[in-house]
Amino acid sequence: MKRAGVLGSPIAHSLSPALHRAAYSALGLDWTYDSYDVTEAELPAFVGELDGDWAGLSLTMPLKSAVIPLLDEVDEVAGLIMSVNTVLPFGDGWRGTNTDVFGIVRSLTARLTEAPRHATVLGAGATARSAIAALAELDVREVLIVARRPEAAADLVRLAGSFGLTGHAESFEPSRELLARDIVISTLPGSVAEPWAALAREAQGTLLDASYHPWPTPM
Incomplete structure (x- = not known):
């Protein structure tokens, strides 16, 4: 067996x-x-x-x-x-x-109605790294990296550059502007995502929440 x-x-x-x-x-x-x-x-x-x-x-x-x-x-x-x-x-x-990249691309492609150009990634761990690669496959041009640790955000900005994306590190302060993007990918644990949840509901773009515990997640 x-x-x-x-x-x-x-x-x-x-x-x-x-x-x-x-x-x-x-x-x-x-x-x-x-x-x-x-x-x-x-x-x-x-x-x-x-x-x-x-x-x-x-x-x-x-x-x-x-x-x-x-x-x-x-x-x-x-x-x-x-x-x-x-x-x-x-x-x-x-x-x-890594199957995360494929999964993110497929999930977003099923929801997108037009070609995305601008994205935000919340978090800077391993799943966020997969999100960067997925956004590159979707021909996104610019990505904002929002993380609690500035050094982790800076690392993802460099990774984005290696895939041909323009990356910017942003402070971890919930705002409508950071979520006003074609795509928002949250890799945050449920409790950490709570301050962003209300703002995310107002956003017009496509949101992908990589977390599923606890369910339903705040996002």
Whole structure:
């Protein structure tokens, strides 16, 4: 029986087991999928014990960057944004990829009615890095990075530049102006997003909330 699972810390809130088990059942796969509370310090030992029984791993915070040095190969986009959320068998080793970018692009494309040019990203973690890559695929020209830590926002501005986007770091002060964009992507945890929620409801653009816990989220 093949095994798979999602790693992170904390992990109890993850819906990945329910989603994957339902998919395996629909596909007739006799696979298991479980959640594992794994910290950055524990990750090397966990990856080192992977064997042929494993079909792959999903990764969430805080492991999306920490896993990269432990892998045999990382695909181009995941390497550029330094964020891996999926690990798959690769020859005798393991390969990292990122499905967040694809998911963000598909989700936004389903809602957009015209070509977007200006965007705002709330947050500066691993999911925000995926959001930058997704915005580049959508031919967005300019992105505002709103984060609590100025150094993290500056890092994302540099990342945006590497994808050909003009990036600007903004202070973490909720305002209508920062949300008056073609696209707003929130990667904020629910409680942190609360001050932005009322303003977001007034915005005319397309909002994507990457958080799903607690549900419904403030956004």
